[in-house]
Amino acid sequence: MTSSIQYLEQLIAFPTVSRESNLDLISYIQDVLKKLGVISTIVHNEEKTKANLWATIGPADVAGVALSAHTDVVPVIGQNWSSDPFILTRKGENLYGRGSADMKGFIACCLAMAENAVKHPLKTPIHFAFSYDEEIGCIGVRRLLDMLKTLPIRPRFCIVGEPTMLQVVTAHKGKLGYRVTAHGLEAHSSLAPIGVNAIYMACDLIAEIRRIQADIASHGARDGDYEVAYTTLHVGKISGGVAMNIVPNETNFDFEIRYLPQDDGEAIAARIREAAEKVAFGFRSVFADARFTFADLQSYPAMDTPVDSDVVNFVRALTGGNSTGKITFGTEGGLFQKELGIPAVVCGPGNIAVAHKPDEYVSEVQMALCDDMLARLVDRLCSEA
Numbered sequence: 001m002t003s004s005i006q007y008l009e010q011l012i013a014f015p016t017v018s019r020e021s022n023l024d025l026i027s028y029i030q031d032v033l034k035k036l037g038v039i040s041t042i043v044h045n046e047e048k049t050k051a052n053l054w055a056t057i058g059p060a061d062v063a064g065v066a067l068s069a070h071t072d073v074v075p076v077i078g079q080n081w082s083s084d085p086f087i088l089t090r091k092g093e094n095l096y097g098r099g100s101a102d103m104k105g106f107i108a109c110c111l112a113m114a115e116n117a118v119k120h121p122l123k124t125p126i127h128f129a130f131s132y133d134e135e136i137g138c139i140g141v142r143r144l145l146d147m148l149k150t151l152p153i154r155p156r157f158c159i160v161g162e163p164t165m166l167q168v169v170t171a172h173k174g175k176l177g178y179r180v181t182a183h184g185l186e187a188h189s190s191l192a193p194i195g196v197n198a199i200y201m202a203c204d205l206i207a208e209i210r211r212i213q214a215d216i217a218s219h220g221a222r223d224g225d226y227e228v229a230y231t232t233l234h235v236g237k238i239s240g241g242v243a244m245n246i247v248p249n250e251t252n253f254d255f256e257i258r259y260l261p262q263d264d265g266e267a268i269a270a271r272i273r274e275a276a277e278k279v280a281f282g283f284r285s286v287f288a289d290a291r292f293t294f295a296d297l298q299s300y301p302a303m304d305t306p307v308d309s310d311v312v313n314f315v316r317a318l319t320g321g322n323s324t325g326k327i328t329f330g331t332e333g334g335l336f337q338k339e340l341g342i343p344a345v346v347c348g349p350g351n352i353a354v355a356h357k358p359d360e361y362v363s364e365v366q367m368a369l370c371d372d373m374l375a376r377l378v379d380r381l382c383s384e385a
């Protein structure tokens, strides 16, 4: 028997930062499963540099429980780690390493569980859905979902093992991200009024975005179960201008909309595009071609699973916890729900608060609790079709 912590040690050693290949890690998992007699389906990206893995333990002709996880991790560059982020390091009862919480800890528990599951006569199968490029906008799993759409039988529901301290999470916000470019007219700065300053255009539009945010915050939908109860707009990056003595002709900024499931993110985006048209119009008396262009950045749908649904009751019975929660960060669960109509919950070991930071860790207790949860899953699927 290989323990979940032993598997975690192996998984952490693959530096699967999103921009790098995850193929070595995928073939490691494929080998582990193959030794247990479990065949994996590999779904590559276009360039064949990364891959998703799909595997089924148990009967192939029954809709099963999908366990979803991403294999990529965020970079460590510029972070001050106390130990090598790609060597699992134990200090006290915590296990440190990049991805320990987000979310190789969960994958490790899945592999340890697989050793146990293959020895049992499952009536309902367990599926593994391990993806790439989640951290850069839930990119990889979309190809896996396209493959699942072609299968005659789809999973009954999905558990996404993102770190929630094993709380059952039923909902998260959706996200839309854009890069906006303001196109103005350059001029010598001593003749500033004959140019159109693209920095001013961008600032005026950002002021409109802030006005829309204020309106949403005071008049929009609210859900007190979220840490921030309403849909948020945020500008995270801006760049423009070349020198003091040039009126800049181009400025761009990145903004995001993190919307409640009951809000329409696209409608809010349309409202911002309308505001952009109005702002641009104001500059056209000087330059007829003053305008904004929008390019899509990362986006993913919201997830919203009713608290009284089967999947929620099922996973609550596995964890033994009564409460459910909602989270502010996104997961692949929204895509399972939107693309395939598969109800999803988020429930995994570790704390999101330590993810993406130096000295990320998962505790041994969390790993053990996740092992217990997955052992109960196997038990339950032996008795239940």
Ligand SMILES: [Zn+2]
Pocket (backbone or CB within 6 Å): 070, 102, 103, 134, 162
């Ligand atoms: Zn994650």
